[in-house]
Amino acid sequence: MTKRMWDLFLVIAGSIIMGGGIAFEAKSKFGLDALSLFNEGMGKLLGVPLGTASQLVVVSIIVILFFIDKKRVGIGSVANGVLVGASANFFMPIVNQLNENFTLRIIMLIIGILLVSIGIGIYVSAGLGEGGFDAWMMFAADKLKKEVRFVRITMDICLVAIGTLLGGSIGLGTLIATLSYGPIIQFTLNTMNKLRKQTHTNNPINE
Numbered sequence: 651m652t653k654r655m656w657d658l659f660l661v662i663a664g665s666i667i668m669g670g671g672i673a674f675e676a677k678s679k680f681g682l683d684a685l686s687l688f689n690e691g692m693g694k695l696l697g698v699p700l701g702t703a704s705q706l707v708v709v710s711i712i713v714i715l716f717f718i719d720k721k722r723v724g725i726g727s728v729a730n731g732v733l734v735g736a737s738a739n740f741f742m743p744i745v746n747q748l749n750e751n752f753t754l755r756i757i758m759l760i761i762g763i764l765l766v767s768i769g770i771g772i773y774v775s776a777g778l779g780e781g782g783f784d785a786w787m788m789f790a791a792d793k794l795k796k797e798v799r800f801v802r803i804t805m806d807i808c809l810v811a812i813g814t815l816l817g818g819s820i821g822l823g824t825l826i827a828t829l830s831y832g833p834i835i836q837f838t839l840n841t842m843n844k845l846r847k848q849t850h851t852n853n854p855i856n857e
Contacts, residue, residue, distance in 0.1 A: 657776040660842075661726045662733060664773025669737020671765025673745045676738075678759035681821020683766070683830050684806035684813070685783050692818025704735075708782035715785050722789050724779025731781050753833025759823050767831045775846070798839060802832030 675683060682690060686704075693703030708731055716723045748754060774780050780788055781803075791801045806828040814820050 657778050658725070658729075660776035661773045661778050664769045664771070664776070665730045666737045667769030668766050669734045669739075669769075670741045671762045671767075671769060672738040673741035674762030674765060675823060675827070676742065677748065678755045678761075678762060678823055679746045679821075679826035680755065680759050680823030680826075682813075682819050682824060683763075683831070684824065685811040685816035687813035687824055688809040688816075689813075691813035691817075691818035693819045698851055709784050711782035715789060719789050722730065722780060722785040723819075726756045726773060726776055726778030726780055727785060729778075730784075731819075733783070755802050759826065763823075763830050764834065766827075766836050767834035768790070770831075771835045772842060774835075775839055775842035789801050791827075798838055799832035799836035802835055803828065806831060846853060 672686075681687070689704040689707055692707060695701055696706070698706070712723055713727065714728055740753060745758070748758070770784055774788065775785055779785070787802055787805060790796075790805070791798045794801065810820065810824055810828055
């Protein structure tokens with residue numbers, strides 16, 4: 651497998667994992683994560699559905715970043731944007747068959763947060779470009795010379811504040827996701843980078 655094919659595989663795998671995580675988060679009904687909360691608020695402001703608002707936000711961020719830092723925009727940006735939504739739609743009917751007792755909802759929330767943040771770390775590690783908000787996260791981390799976990803938490807807090815003011819659905823899941831995403835993404839990125847270095851050292855992947 652060439653390096654390019656391996657990186658593309660990481661983008662696809664990470665995006666699908668994210669989609670599954672979103673399905674679990676939605677099923678838990680403990681409130682939206684920061685970005686979804688912001689998108690919902692923007693949707694209410696603009697009078698459009700959550701999905702449409704999400705697309706508008708993603709496209710706007712990618713366009714802005716294209717002129718500011720083109721290296722953040724690539725095939726990974728497009729693949730992630732398409733696959734996350736498609737995967738979430740695929741897993742939602744499956745997850746919806748699960749019971750909704752309180753304990754199971756807590757478990758689904760934890761699984762959802764883990765899957766989304768790990769999925770982000772995996773696809774971002776490929777270096778083929780990031781989706782809208784993740785691209786902005788990496789751009790800010792590079793420019794501010796700060797670790798991803800701190801940048802993500804700060805950005806999520808801002809999104810939650812704005813989204814709530816705009817009428818988004820906030821809950822326990824929002825708080826947990828806001829505090830958890832950054833550290834888990836950072837850990838996943840560090841782990842993936844170490845694995846990639848070991849792979850190149852022990853069994854170099856062809857370009």
